Amino acid sequence: MRARDLVSAFPTVLLDVPVLEATRLLVDHALPGLIVVDRDDRPVSVLPGTQVLRLAVPRYCQDDPALARVIDEAHADVFLQLLADRTVRDALPQDERPLPVADEDATMLELAAIMAQTRSPLVAVVREERLVGAITLHDLMARLVNA
Amino acid sequence: MRARDLVSAFPTVLLDVPVLEATRLLVDHALPGLIVVDRDDRPVSVLPGTQVLRLAVPRYCQDDPALARVIDEAHADVFLQLLADRTVRDALPQDERPLPVADEDATMLELAAIMAQTRSPLVAVVREERLVGAITLHDLMARLVNA
Numbered sequence: 001m002r003a004r005d006l007v008s009a010f011p012t013v014l015l016d017v018p019v020l021e022a023t024r025l026l027v028d029h030a031l032p033g034l035i036v037v038d039r040d041d042r043p044v045s046v047l048p049g050t051q052v053l054r055l056a057v058p059r060y061c062q063d064d065p066a067l068a069r070v071i072d073e074a075h076a077d078v079f080l081q082l083l084a085d086r087t088v089r090d091a092l093p094q095d096e097r098p099l100p101v102a103d104e105d106a107t108m109l110e111l112a113a114i115m116a117q118t119r120s121p122l123v124a125v126v127r128e129e130r131l132v133g134a135i136t137l138h139d140l141m142a143r144l145v146n147a
Numbered sequence: 148m149r150a151r152d153l154v155s156a157f158p159t160v161l162l163d164v165p166v167l168e169a170t171r172l173l174v175d176h177a178l179p180g181l182i183v184v185d186r187d188d189r190p191v192s193v194l195p196g197t198q199v200l201r202l203a204v205p206r207y208c209q210d211d212p213a214l215a216r217v218i219d220e221a222h223a224d225v226f227l228q229l230l231a232d233r234t235v236r237d238a239l240p241q242d243e244r245p246l247p248v249a250d251e252d253a254t255m256l257e258l259a260a261i262m263a264q265t266r267s268p269l270v271a272v273v274r275e276e277r278l279v280g281a282i283t284l285h286d287l288m289a290r291l292v293n294a
Contacts, residue, residue, distance in 0.1 A: 020292070027288045032179070032268070049284045054263040056291070057256065065260035069253065106216065109204065113212035116201040119266050121179070137196045141174045144203070145167070 003111060003135060004104040006143060007125040010134035012037045015044065015089040019055050022088050026052055032121035032136050036088055041131045043124040045092050046100045055091040100124065104132055111140055150258060150282060151251040153290060154272040157281035159184045162191065162236040166202050169235050173199055179268035179283050183235055188278050190271040192239050193247045202238040247271065251279055258287055 012035045013022045022034055026049060034052060036045040054062065061068040100120035102111055104127050114123050121137035159182045160169045169181055173196060181199060183192040201209065208215040247267035249258055251274050261270050268284035 023288060024292050027285065027292050030285055048266065049268055049288070050262050050266045053259050053284065053288065057259045057263045061256060061260040062263045065249075065257050065264055068257035068260045102212075109208060110212050110215035112200050112204045113208040113215045115197050116204045116209045117212055119195065119197045121196055121268070137200065138174065138177055141170060141196070141200065145171050145174050 001108055001143070002104065003102050003106040003123075003125045004132070006108075006111075006135050006139055007104065007133040008135070008139065010035055010122075010124075012041075012131065013088055014039070015087065015092075017088050018084070019052075019086045019088060019091050020084060023052055023056070032138075034088075035122070035124050035131065035134060036092070037131055042129050043099065043101050043126065043131055045088075046118075046120055046122060046124050047092075048120045048122065051093060054093070055086070101126055102135075103127070108140065108144065111135055112144075115140065148255055148290070149251065150249050150253040150270075150272045151279070153255075153258075153282050153286055154251065154280040155282070155286065157182060157269075157271075159188075159278065160235055161186070162239075163234050166199075166233045166235060166238050170199055170203070179285075181235075182269070182271050182278065182281060183239070184278055189276050190246065190248050190273065190278055192235075193265075193267055193269060193271050194239075195267045195269065198240060201240070202233070248273055249282075250274075255287065255291065258282055259291075262287070 033048040035043055038044050100114050100118040100123045102114055102123050102125055104125050111123055123135050125132045180195040182190055185191050247261050247265040247270045249261055249270050249272055251272050258270055270282050272279045
């Protein structure tokens with residue numbers, strides 16, 4: 001059993017898509033994260049859902065969530081609107097952490113190790129660097145517990 | 148809009164539940180993670196799905212997923228079986244990171260900040276330290292983009 005046997009098609013976003021559109025894609029399709037690709041379909045980033053949320057939360061609130069409580073509630077409820085002009089490119093994390101990307105030859109254990117290491121519930125699967133699709137945490141776990 | 152307005156009932160596990168049973172709960176109910184409680188219903192840990200997977204992946208593979216590829220494939224496919232005797236208590240992460248737990252008075256922004264900070268797609272909601280339920284990333288995002 002290799003990645004190619006488990007992989008499914010997965011929606012992608014380009015770098016110049018507005019953050020709000022990307023967020024809506026995630027919500028409407030109940031995705032565990034987003035795969036950002038370039039125009040040649042090469043994954044440039046894989047954003048777990050919690051990292052998409054990072055785009056919408058002011059930095060000082062992420063450092064200390066208790067600070068968020070002092071913000072006016074009406075304002076807090078519309079904070080995503082503040083992102084209206086931002087694109088996915090503007091919002092990508094700056095840190096150089098390993099991307100959850102695997103070759104289609106990857107084994108189940110390799111996929112699990114990648115998810116565990118990157119804390120991503122989603123692994124992008126590539127063939128010769130181009131996206132084939134994705135494997136979610138639930139796809140993988142369902143296969144494991146029913147093996 | 149406060150945590151109490153968004154919270155839903157959420158299955159919990161006790162510390163002495165076998166890891167495999169906890170994993171199956173996660174898979175069968177398509178949960179984004181697990182809430183571990185003590186016998187007084189106080190959350191002692193909140194495990195994002197990717198961290199549940201950490202329990203099943205040997206440490207050296209997490210440090211370097213490429214190592215996983217050299218492991219015999221048949222063995223890799225059944226690695227979850229190795230956990231048969233382990234309980235959730237045995238398997239909890241040792242590091243003392245902040246738990247994704249919020250009071251029922253928490254605002255939307257506070258919930259978002261907690262998810263972003265802890266990278267957990269799930270926040271346990273408490274009233275006087277006892278679990279009331281949980282709010283998932285998707286619950287929160289759906290509320291935000293439709294606000």
